Amino acid sequence: MNAISMRICSVLALCMLFACSPGKNQKQQEAVNDDDAVTAPFGNYASLASSHVIAYQDSLLFFYNVDEDMVVPFHLQEPDEVFSFTFDPDGRHMYYTVVRKGKLTLRQATFTDGAPKLEDLADLGLDKEDCIHQCTGENSSLVYRKGKLIFQSGFSWDGYSFSKTHIFTLASRSLQKDVDMDTAEQFFAGYKQETGADQFVTKGKLLYFRSGKQLICVSDKLKLRPEEDADDFGYLWYQASPDRSKVAFTAYTSIGDLPHGPLCIANADGSNQRLLAEDLAASELSPIWMGNKLYFIDQDSELEAENDGDCTTSLYVTEPETNERSRMFDRVRRFAIKLPAK
Structure with missing residues (x-):
């Protein structure tokens, strides 16, 4: 697969960080750009599981309820630095990676009424720095498809892309590290078809x-x-x-x-x-x-x-x-x- 083809697969499948290095900002920590938006804790927010929500982050992670114009600070529940995140299509789970002592751990947030249930899924054994795109500064993305999560590491200057692909299966809680190219291409091809490309x-x-x-x-x-x-x-x-x-x-x-x-x-x-x-x-x-x-x-x-x-x-x-x-x-x-x- 040539560099442009690999780039096309990645762009079609992955949804994460824009090419600016992260940094804290007081205005973003307050999480309110809309003067009318209300900030609410998870424990008092019973409609989270049934609402359209955008998750957004600078150095902190917040949810924004589009329908109710309400901001919910997730970082008050999750003390570790969030590195990447994605939702399942049922809207009941967020899967995300956090940084602990420089390495990535995969976690799950389950949404019900009130505060979400947070739990570890796996220690991925990957260094944070190995999962950052060296050319753009972007974090490796976390993508959900049919009960599996895919993410990448090991940036290569030869193709200006990540060289290793990993798959975590949620049902068995099993991790496949550095899967072969055919397996990765099948995952991306299926994602491409499902999104109507x-x-x-x-x-x-x-x-x-x-x-x-x-x-x-x-x-x-x-x-x-x-x-x-x-x-x-x-x-x-x-x-x-x-x-x-x-x-x-x-x-x-x-x-x-x-x-x-x-x-x-x-x-x-x-x-x-x-x-x-x-x-x-x-x-x-x-x-x-x-x-x-x-x-x-x-x-x-x-x-x-x-x-x-x-x-x-x-x-x-x-x-x-x-x-x-x-x-x-x-x-x-x-x-x-x-x-x-x-």
């Missing part, structure tokens, strides 16, 4: 969405690559919204050590095509749909100007009517979507 087709420089028997072009109005040379052009990540009314995708318009290019959105009929972020192709942090809104992290130029050019990222969300983006929370470096508990 197989509904997209590329023809030349254009991306098409398959709607029934029709192929609808969703990139022709964006002028992503005005030059004639197509050697450094392609699409890394593409996904339809759950109701198939919208599509989003990342295009790479040039390749250095890593691919570079914008995040885009369009209606599924090809209308209302927009650029959402100038350069997200190199990030391991894939955008996430919740309904027909797309959530994603991007560099925040306004805050960078206020902070003397220091790298600052914020969480953005799109408006379904216009496909335009708006800032949801500032100083956000990681996030995931927790669906309502089934």
Whole structure:
């Protein structure tokens, strides 16, 4: 598998950290960018298991209930540094890694009424530093699929990606370390199919969405690559919204050590095509749909100007009517979507 192919598999499957080193920020610790948001402890928050929640983190981890405009500080329950996290599709569990004496431990949070039940699942035996992307500074992601968790370690400069893949099976609580390439590719291929990536087709420089028997072009109005040379052009990540009314995708318009290019959105009929972020192709942090809104992290130029050019990222969300983006929370470096508990 060549470097670009491996990069495509990773970007399609993994959802974690934007390429800025983490650091504490007083405003983020307070966890309130929205003056109207209410902060509530887990023990007094009975509706957590049934709510749409976004988890987001700078150096601390919070949940934000979209429906009730309520912030819930998870770090008051979890004293260790959270390194990566993901939710199951049933919305009842969060799986996450924490750092203890420089090494990663896998843990589970089970959501019921009141405070979550927290427990260790496995000592992964991996050094924290070995699970950080040396080129982008991103943490290795934790991905859930069909009762299994996958994560990577061992950054390699040969392919500008992690070289080792590990799988934890929840039912047996067993860990497979450094699985073979075929096993990793099967996992990523299944994830790609489940997210609807197989509904997209590329023809030349254009991306098409398959709607029934029709192929609808969703990139022709964006002028992503005005030059004639197509050697450094392609699409890394593409996904339809759950109701198939919208599509989003990342295009790479040039390749250095890593691919570079914008995040885009369009209606599924090809209308209302927009650029959402100038350069997200190199990030391991894939955008996430919740309904027909797309959530994603991007560099925040306004805050960078206020902070003397220091790298600052914020969480953005799109408006379904216009496909335009708006800032949801500032100083956000990681996030995931927790669906309502089934």
